[in-house]
Amino acid sequence: MSKKLLVLxxxxxxxxxxxxxxxxxxxxxxxxxxxxLNFGDSYDDFTYMENRMDLNFFKGNFNGWLQxxxxxxxxLGFPIKxxxxxxxxxxxxxxxxxxxxxxxxxxxxxxxxxxxxQGIDFDNSSRGHLLNYRxxxxxxxxxxxxxxxxxxxxxxRYPEFEFTHNMDATNIEFDVYPFNFGLSFLQSNxxxxxxxxxxxxxxxxxxxxxxxxxxxxxxxxxxxxxYVDKQSKLRTYETNFSGDEVEMVSPLKKGSAIYxxxxxxLGTWSLFFEYKRYSFDRLSPVDTDYIINNYGNRIDYxxxxxxxxxxxxxxxxxxxxxxxxxxxxxxxxxxxxxxxGGFQMVTQYSHLSRNDTWHSDSPxxxxxxxxxxxxxxxxxxxxxxxxxxTEINGYLIDNKLYxxxxxxxxxxxxxxxxxxxxxxxxxxxxxxxxxxxxxxxSWFYLDxxxxxxxxxxxxxxxxxxxxxxxxxxxxxxxxxxxxxxSIGMNYAYQERYKTNVKKGNAGGFYSYAxxxxxxxxxxxxxxxxxxxxxxxPGEIPFQINRMISLSIGKASKWAVTLNYDxxxxxxxxxxxPNYNPLEALIYGDGKYFSGKRDRSSxxxxxxxxxxxxxxxxxxxxxxxxxxxxxxxxxxLVCSNGICRILQPFNDGLxxxxxxxx
Amino acid sequence: MNKIKIxxxxxxxxxxxIIAQDQETFGKIPNLEIKLLNGKKTTIYTLLESGPVLMDFxxxxxxxxxxxxxxxxxxxxxxxxxxxxxxxxxxxxxxxxGKVKSYINSKNYDFLVSIDPNQxxxxxxxxxxxxxxxxxxxxxxxxxxxxxxxxxxxxxIQEQIEILLSQNNxx
Numbered sequence: 080m081s082k083k084l085l086v087l088x089x090x091x092x093x094x095x096x097x098x099x100x101x102x103x104x105x106x107x108x109x110x111x112x113x114x115x116l117n118f119g120d121s122y123d124d125f126t127y128m129e130n131r132m133d134l135n136f137f138k139g140n141f142n143g144w145l146q147x148x149x150x151x152x153x154x155l156g157f158p159i160k161x162x163x164x165x166x167x168x169x170x171x172x173x174x175x176x177x178x179x180x181x182x183x184x185x186x187x188x189x190x191x192x193x194x195x196x197q198g199i200d201f202d203n204s205s206r207g208h209l210l211n212y213r214x215x216x217x218x219x220x221x222x223x224x225x226x227x228x229x230x231x232x233x234x235x236r237y238p239e240f241e242f243t244h245n246m247d248a249t250n251i252e253f254d255v256y257p258f259n260f261g262l263s264f265l266q267s268n269x270x271x272x273x274x275x276x277x278x279x280x281x282x283x284x285x286x287x288x289x290x291x292x293x294x295x296x297x298x299x300x301x302x303x304x305x306y307v308d309k310q311s312k313l314r315t316y317e318t319n320f321s322g323d324e325v326e327m328v329s330p331l332k333k334g335s336a337i338y339x340x341x342x343x344x345l346g347t348w349s350l351f352f353e354y355k356r357y358s359f360d361r362l363s364p365v366d367t368d369y370i371i372n373n374y375g376n377r378i379d380y381x382x383x384x385x386x387x388x389x390x391x392x393x394x395x396x397x398x399x400x401x402x403x404x405x406x407x408x409x410x411x412x413x414x415x416x417x418x419x420g421g422f423q424m425v426t427q428y429s430h431l432s433r434n435d436t437w438h439s440d441s442p443x444x445x446x447x448x449x450x451x452x453x454x455x456x457x458x459x460x461x462x463x464x465x466x467x468x469t470e471i472n473g474y475l476i477d478n479k480l481y482x483x484x485x486x487x488x489x490x491x492x493x494x495x496x497x498x499x500x501x502x503x504x505x506x507x508x509x510x511x512x513x514x515x516x517x518x519x520x521s522w523f524y525l526d527x528x529x530x531x532x533x534x535x536x537x538x539x540x541x542x543x544x545x546x547x548x549x550x551x552x553x554x555x556x557x558x559x560x561x562x563x564x565s566i567g568m569n570y571a572y573q574e575r576y577k578t579n580v581k582k583g584n585a586g587g588f589y590s591y592a593x594x595x596x597x598x599x600x601x602x603x604x605x606x607x608x609x610x611x612x613x614x615x616p617g618e619i620p621f622q623i624n625r626m627i628s629l630s631i632g633k634a635s636k637w638a639v640t641l642n643y644d645x646x647x648x649x650x651x652x653x654x655x656p657n658y659n660p661l662e663a664l665i666y667g668d669g670k671y672f673s674g675k676r677d678r679s680s681x682x683x684x685x686x687x688x689x690x691x692x693x694x695x696x697x698x699x700x701x702x703x704x705x706x707x708x709x710x711x712x713x714x715l716v717c718s719n720g721i722c723r724i725l726q727p728f729n730d731g732l733x734x735x736x737x738x739x740x
Numbered sequence: 741m742n743k744i745k746i747x748x749x750x751x752x753x754x755x756x757x758i759i760a761q762d763q764e765t766f767g768k769i770p771n772l773e774i775k776l777l778n779g780k781k782t783t784i785y786t787l788l789e790s791g792p793v794l795m796d797f798x799x800x801x802x803x804x805x806x807x808x809x810x811x812x813x814x815x816x817x818x819x820x821x822x823x824x825x826x827x828x829x830x831x832x833x834x835x836x837x838g839k840v841k842s843y844i845n846s847k848n849y850d851f852l853v854s855i856d857p858n859q860x861x862x863x864x865x866x867x868x869x870x871x872x873x874x875x876x877x878x879x880x881x882x883x884x885x886x887x888x889x890x891x892x893x894x895x896x897i898q899e900q901i902e903i904l905l906s907q908n909n910x911x
Contacts, residue, residue, distance in 0.1 A: 109768045111882075113866030135864050137770040144863065184858040188834030193858060196833075259779055296779040301841065340838035342845070349842035382834055389836045391801040413839065415846035423846065481807065481891070557807075557891055565891035634892025700886040700896075739866045739885055740766065 109137040113739045117154060121710075121731025129153035131163070131197075142168040144179070152236050156200035157229065164195075164204070177209040181224055185250050186292035189307040189336050190263040192382035203228065203379045205246055216254045223247035228379050230371065240371055243270040244378065259294040263307075268314075271374045283314040284331060286378050303340045309333070309359055311375035331375040334359030334405075338384055348416030353386050353409075356453065358434050360405040363445035364462060364495040367403065376405045386411045387429045387466050388487075393712075394573040394624055395487045398549040400464045406433050409455050409464075422473035432461040439499050441589050459544060460498045464491040476558075483555040490548035497543040497587045503595045504536050537604040540583035541596050545614065549575040567630040567640075575622040577614040583607065615648050623647045637696045644689040644712045658685035659730045661692055661709050689729075701740060707733040766882035769874070772861050774827070777841055777853040787852070788878045791823020792904055794897075795874040797856075797867040799831045800839050804889040805871045809849065811894035815901055816851040822905050823878070826851035829861055831870065875900055877908070 117129040129150040136143045146164035153159070166179030182193040182204050195202045207224020225245050232239025248265040265288040272281050290307035313331045316324050336357040343350040360376030370376075386409045390396045409431030418424050432455035435447035450456045457463050472483035514526040553571040560566070581587070584607045585596035600606035613620050625645045632638030643665070663671035666684045670676045691709030698704060711728040771785045787793050796812060798805035809828065816826035828851055830840050837857055844853050854861075862868050875884040884900045886893070 109770065111767055111864075111866055113868075115869075133863070133866055135770075135866070137768075142770060142864070182858040182860065182863075184834060186834075187837060188857075192834045194833055195859065195863075254779075254781070256779060294779060303838065342838075342842045344842075344845050347846060347848045349846045351839055351842040353838055384838060385835045389801045391803050413842065415842060417846070417848065425846075559891040563892045563895070567891075632890045632892075634890050635896050638890055697888075700884065703887055737869055737887065739872075739887065 111135050111739065114737065116736040117733070118735070119154065119728065119731060119733040121729050123729045125728060125731070127152055127154045140170050142170075153197075153200070155197075157236060157238055173212050173214045175211045175213075177211075177222075178207075180204045180206055181209050181222055183209065183220070183222065183248075183250075185263050186261055186290065186305045187303065187338055187340070187384055188382040189292075189305045189338060190265050190288050190290040191248060191250075191380050193380065194382060203382070205244070207246075218250075218252045218254075220250040220252075221248070226379070240272045240274075242272065242379070244268070244380070246380065257296040259296075261292045263290045263292075264288070265290075265380065267378060267380070269374070269378065273372050273374065275372060282374060284375050285312045285314060285328070286310075286375075287312075288381075299345075300341065300343050303338075305338045306335070307381075308335045309377075313375070332360055334376070336381075336383065340384070346416070348414065351411075351413040351415070353384060353411040354453075355384060355386050356408040356434070357383065357404055358406060358408075361433070361435055361447060362406065363439075363447070364437055364460070364498075365445070367406075386431060387464070388427055388468050390487070392485075392487075392551070392553050392571060394551045394553065394571050394626065395468075398489060398547075398551070398573070398575055400431065400466070400489065400491060401493070402431075403433070403462075406435070407431055408434055408450075408453070418471070418473075420473065422471055424469070424471050426469040427467065429466045430455045430463070431465075432456045432458070432463040434461075436460045437495070437498060438501070439497050441591070441594075442497065459492050459542070460495060462492050462495065465489065479559050481555075481557040481559075483553075485553050486550070487553075488548075488550040490546070492544055492546055495544040497541050499585075499596060500540045500542070500583075501538075502536055503539040504534055508532050537584075537598070539585050539596050539598070539604075540607075541585035541587050542580065542582040543587045544580050545577065546580055546611075547575070547577045549573060563634040563636075565630075565632050565634065567628075567632075569626070569628045571624070571626045573622075573624040575624070576620070577622070578611045579614050581608055581610050581612075617648070619648045635697055635700070637694065640693045642689075642691045642693070642709075642711070646687050646712075649687055658682075659690065659709050661690045662688060665690060702736075702738040704736045705734070707735075766874075766885055768880045769876050769882055770864060771880075772864060774829075774854045774861075775856075777830075777844065777855060784876070785880065787825055787827065788876065788880060790825060791878055792825075792883075792901075792908070793876045794824065794826045794901065795829060795865075795867075795876060796826070797829050797831055797862050797870050797872040799870060800836055800843055801832075802870045807891070808871050808873075808889040808894065808897075809847070811897065813847075813849045813851050815898060819901060819905060822909075824901060824905065828853045829867070830855045831857075831859060831862055833857055873897065875904060877904060 113133045115131045117127070120126045130148065132147045134145045144164065144166045145162065148159045148161065148163040151158045151160060164180045166177060168175065168177045182195065184192045193204050195204060203226055205224030205226045207222065209220060209222035211218065211220045223246060225243065228242045229238030230240040230242070244267045246265060246267040248263065250261060250263045252259065252261040267286045269284045269286060270281055271284055272279060274280070286309065288307055288309045290305065292303070292305035295302045310333050311331045312328050315327045317327055319325050336359065337355070339354040341352050362373065366373065381404065383404055385402045387400050390399060409429060411427070411429040413425065413427040415425040432450065435449055436456065436458045437445050437447050437460045439445050450461060455463065466489040468485065468487045470483065470485035474481055508529055509531040510527045511530045512524045512527045515522050515524045551571060551573040555569045557565055557567040584599055584604055586599050586608065588597040590597050598604055599608060612618065615622060623646065626643065628640055628642045630638060630640040660671060662685055668682065689710040689712045691707055691711050693705060693707040695703060695705035710730050769784055771783050774782050774784060776782065784793070794812065794815065796808070798809065812826045812828070815824065830853060832840055834857055837855065840853070840855065856862055859868065865874060869887050871889050873886040874882055877883050883904050
């Protein structure tokens with residue numbers, strides 16, 4: 080009821096002058112507000128309506144925030160028609176208090192980083208309170224609250240699993256310039272839903288994190304280092320002889336993480352270096368991705384550095400590595416600086432891998448060996464990932480032409496099914512009969528014994544894994560005219576390889592009766608297979624992606640962008656019978672406009688292509704409206720001055736409006 | 741269906757209310773704490789003691805944000821004698837926060853840079869859409885706001901700065 084009341088009163092905050100209550104008087108409150116409206120409807124029934132309104136109000140030591148959302152459904156995630164977020168803050172002298180939805184980041188997030196990222200439908204805020212005391216160089220923060228994170232099941236619009244965290248945390252920070260030092264403690268009692276044998280169940284897990292971080296700020300260098308230690312325990316309840324329920328606590332998992340970042344400054348050149356070693360739960364390659372039935376590892380409060388480049392190009396974003404925050408180590412270097420002529424250059428390298436190499440004694444029995452030293456490895460069974468990226472950008476023609484050209488390349492082993500390289504022994508026994516009688520017309524054997532055992536030792540190798548690699552060449556040009564108009568052209572070319580690799584003298588089949596891998600040829604242990612086959616449908620060797628966008632805009636007024644995205648093979652094939660008129664126009668399909676198009680058998684030129692046009696108009700400097708018509712493959716898209724992560728969208732209309740006031 | 745109609749009416753009403761607002765006034769900025777990239781801490785009102793502040797929200801992965809930064813650095817240096825300071829509020833999360841300082845150094849930018857990894861400042865000022873410019877007079881009143889950036893808009897930004905500085909000089 081109180082939430083509904085707040086929503087109904089929302090316009091009165093805006094029309095404050097006309098309300099009879101001094102509480103809503105603008106002279107009493109400072110305020111600001113923002114509105115985002117998004118609507119989309121496409122032929123394949125991907126329809127969404129996502130609307131959010133934010134209101135901040137300030138008075139003296141008070142500060143409040145309300146966010147109302149009416150999304151049925153939103154572009155990503157679950158429907159919500161409610162007051163989504165609220166917070167009231169009060170500060171006086173060294174004290175400050177927050178009540179409601181709390182977002183905190185301590186250090187680089189190895190213990191706590193709370194974010195609201197609607198682009199990927201992620202929010203790990205806690206609803207509760209935070210108390211902070213700050214005096215001179217010391218700041219002490221204590222907070223507690225509850226966080227509910229939903230996980231998707233088979234229905235993309237309905238949460239199937241829910242993880243509830245009741246947390247309390249403390250942070251003490253010391254500022255003695257040029258040093259900053261912090262100590263953090265976080266405890267969370269998690270109620271974790273899971274499906275152990277296809278039936279929903281819950282477990283009660285206690286997580287405890289202790290961490291510390293240190294920053295140093297120098298004139299030619301700086302340093303940041305953070306460490307966290309984590310323990311999780313399982314709470315169960317058993318009935319004793321007296322019939323009383325007794326709480327039992329048993330250790331579940333233990334892990335730690337370290338992160339280091341340093342920068343060296345040489346004039347206008349910067350050398351950036353990062354190192355990480357996260358080890359909360361070392362799972363075999365076949366178990367890694369399933370977090371529902373695997374609990375007690377990294378929790379959602381821990382949003383840690385990834386150590387590969389956060390790309391702003393959709394092609395590079397699509398082929399990016401999926402980080403494993405539970406078990407990954409890596410390094411990243413980046414050198415950036417100025418070149419002659421005012422140009423800028425960035426070159427980056429990162430290398431990641433698991434902390435262990437793995438070998439499969441059987442398809443379900445995996446054993447690990449810790450990687451020596453601190454650095455990541457190239458060993459295939461440690462799922463290595465490597466990335467390089469180089470970019471040059473700058474201005475030409477009297478600062479009117481902006482250009483950016485880049486080269487990005489990565490390679491990875493994302494998945495392993497079998498990985499065994501060792502010895503296997505076969506045993507052939509020879510038996511002889513030691514006691515027999517002749518009865519009737521045949522011998523009957525009464526006893527026997529082994530007279531010889533022949534053992535053969537074979538070198539067995541069986542490796543089945545997936546390997547991916549890609550390279551991307553994006554080019555961007557923007558030419559500004561004197562009269563406020565600008566013309567832009569973006570082009571990108573990408574090749575992606577995804578291959579299934581099979582190596583060894585055993586093909587991946589395992590005989591449980593013999594407890595051994597089955598040889599390719601039982602009569603010839605040296606029959607070795609080394610083959611790589613494309614993972615793309617139709618054995619197409621690699622995927623080619625191309626994207627071109629052309630734009631024209633008038634500064635502060637409007638912009639029009641035409642996007643054309645093309646691939647030779649979709650990873651998930653979808654037939655697109657309702658191709659849009661933009662696509663028909665580009666390919667000169669007259670039948671489309673004469674009403675003679677064949678809806679049941681779409682022409683091949685419409686497949687694997689996405690064409691869209693966006694028009695945006697600034698109603699004022701703080702209000703913007705945009706219309707998009709056509710199809711979008713999805714991914715991170717920067718268009719008309721704003722970057723967003725878009726969902727795949729086929730032949731539809733999108734409308735969005737944003738305002739701040 | 742009724743719900744959709746009700747919502748549509750509500751949204752249209754909101755839309756009309758915004759249009760009807762007097763866009764000349766954006767109210768006053770609250771006194772927010774700023775954590776600078778060099779490790780020092782300050783507040784908005786401490787910065788305003790020196791003169792007006794042009795605030796912008798940005799991230800290392802935001803392309804238009806990087807394009808406008810070159811012009812904002814120029815304005816920072818051009819108008820610093822008249823008290824103007826440009827404050828770039830970074831929105832990178834801990835995932836990529838480490839690269840912020842090396843990026844700023846490699847570009848040789850002189851403006852002030854603060855970090856806001858949990859978007860506390862952005863949420864309080866509705867600056868989640870990037871770039872998002874806020875021109876604040878030294879008394880804390882917000883004089884102008886602007887969302888997004890298209891090439892050529894730097895002229896409008898400069899105009900707004902000059903209008904504010906000339907008004908301040910008259911007073």
